[in-house]
Amino acid sequence: MIQKPRGTEDLIDLKVREYFALEMIIRNVVDSFNYNEIKTPIFESLELFKKGVGEETDIVSKEMFTFADRKNRELTLRPEGTAPTVRAILENKMYINENLPLKLFYFGSMFRYERPQAGRNRQFNQFGIEVFGPKTPEIDSEIICLSSTILNTIGIEEYTIHLNYLVNGEQRKQYISDLKKYLKPKSLCDDCKKRIQVNPLRVLDCKIDANKFDDVIDMKDYLNQSDKDYFQTLIDNLNNIGIKPIIDKKLVRGLDYYTGFVYEVKDKKGSTLLGGGRYDELVKQLGNVDLPASGFAIGMERLLIALEEEKIYISVPNSLDAYIIALSEKAKQFSNILLLMLRKAGLKVDFDFMNRSMKSAFKQSEKLNSKNIIIIGDNELKENNVIIKNQLTKTEKKVAFDKIVDALVGE
Structure with a gap:
């Protein structure tokens, strides 16, 4: 792999x-x-x-x-x-x-x-x-x-x-000269030995020898x-x-x-x-x-x-407004229309594309932290409604097709 x-x-x-x-x-x-x-x-x-x-x-x-x-x-x-x-x-x-x-x-x-x-x-x-x-x-x-x-x-x-x-300026030259004298007797890593010659200030930024410079000469005096x-x-x-x-x-x-x-x-x-x-x-x-x-x-x-x-979490928890479960082939076709309608209304929705059993589909909706589950079967299609289960209140109701958006937005 x-x-x-x-x-x-x-x-x-x-x-x-x-x-x-x-x-x-x-x-x-x-x-x-x-x-x-x-x-x-x-x-x-x-x-x-x-x-x-x-x-x-x-x-x-x-x-x-x-x-x-x-x-x-x-x-x-x-x-x-x-x-x-x-x-x-x-x-x-x-x-x-x-x-x-x-x-x-x-x-x-x-x-x-x-x-x-x-x-x-x-x-x-x-x-x-x-x-x-x-x-x-x-x-x-x-x-x-x-x-x-x-x-x-x-x-x-x-x-x-x-x-x-x-x-900076002329004072920097004097500081560098004095810094080299300060560093000369120190036991330093190989990189710092080179830095002393080309850029002594870089020695003070060394992660290996950092604890050796607590008494370094003070720049502000220069x-x-x-x-x-x-x-x-x-x-x-x-x-x-x-x-x-x-x-x-x-x-x-x-x-x-x-x-x-x-x-x-x-x-x-x-x-x-x-x-x-x-x-x-x-x-x-x-x-x-x-x-x-x-x-x-x-x-x-x-x-x-x-x-x-610090256990600080700044993002909004991922959740759905609704998760749609279709119980028949005709219901699946209608779900495509419903998905488009709900998304155009600004709602975050998804669909059970994996043809899970009802029990597994419900578990998936919980995993996705869906506020509502919409169930559509042949009976619902005949009656022009859907079943909406509110996962927060644990209640369900039948809602007409043209009222679905209002029902979800009002949650």
């Missing part, structure tokens, strides 16, 4: 209903914040992610699904959503001043070749938002507020928001006054709206394009639910347009796992 590829998942029944219920809740939240949707291709040029995400990141160096097309062009299944969004903005010239601030959101499948585990598949679904134009603490606090609002709306209330501010003031204003804004962030000097995120504040939201067990930050140089880097930006992304599967662990 052919099986699904490792690191992929089939969403079936309750899982798929929970997924789309989650998507609809998120859509309603971002609509209230006035964000518009963008959809980008599922694959892009390899060069986009090399330039945008960073060649030395684990995503680009280890985890991408890359292939050549028939003209030998190198393409990649997208591993994240920000670089494609920036590419789309540049290509479609969406950066004109009249569009700013440009507030966008996306849903889509992403692909990373990593070891599959709970909430981390090789094909996963991601929601993200991106804001282009303003570089202000106010837009950054709104972004964090938006992510918090999503979690609160779906019922996840126990979480912490971790915040840091990445040092910030210039302007960045310190910006970061403090962001913290003050969050406090003013009831969000109390944890300042985390180890937080750097796993992508090279971040340039200012970065943040992650962790559940009560310490697992990351979402993350993001500011990336003011990315648009310029990819298209020579000076356009500051910030945003965040959420793995939908991780949210679904968090909901399941």
Whole structure:
């Protein structure tokens, strides 16, 4: 038997209903914040992610699904959503001043070749938002507020928001130099030994050695006054709206394009639910347009796992308004007409297509959580009526053909 590829998942029944219920809740939240949707291709040029995400990141160096097309062009299944969004903005010239601030959101499948585990598949679904134009603490606090609002709306209330501010400019050079000195005596994994030489900040994002950096030198001590003031204003804004962030000097995120504040939201067990930050140089880097930006992304599967662990179910239980059982060949023919009529009236109905016995058909209606059972036989056809059994009240009645819709709608 052919099986699904490792690191992929089939969403079936309750899982798929929970997924789309989650998507609809998120859509309603971002609509209230006035964000518009963008959809980008599922694959892009390899060069986009090399330039945008960073060649030395684990995503680009280890985890991408890359292939050549028939003209030998190198393409990649997208591993994240920000670089494609920036590419789309540049290509479609969406950066004109009249569009700013440009507030966008996306849903889509992403692909990373990593070891599959709970909430981390090789094909996963991601929601993200991106804001282009303003570089202000106010837009950054709104972004964090938006992510918090999503979690609160779906019922996840126990979480912490971790915040840091990445040092930039000349101060960054001094921090990197001092960070290398701090890391040199540490016993690190093989990957981190390489990272120290090419991108020392990535060491702090290591999942293997993370517990060795609790006393790491603090980036905020290296910030210039302007960045310190910006970061403090962001913290003050969050406090003013009831969000109390944890300042985390180890937080750097796993992508090279971040340039200012970065943040992650962790559940009560310490697992990351979402993350993001500011990336003011990315648009310029990819298209020579000076356009500051910030945003965040959420793995939908991780949210679904968090909901399941909290025993929170957000989808409407699957049920039928009516299940039709025909007792004769003529009744089956009439049932086709009845099905069409009821569905046109907006009712959710189904039919016993398997010719089950009456007992088995009733069991099937219970499995489908049908509110009513409609029984049609030759006698009912002669009398121009049907029998409707209400499964909630355990009562039954005869109903004329032209009153069936009214009887069901009135339940």
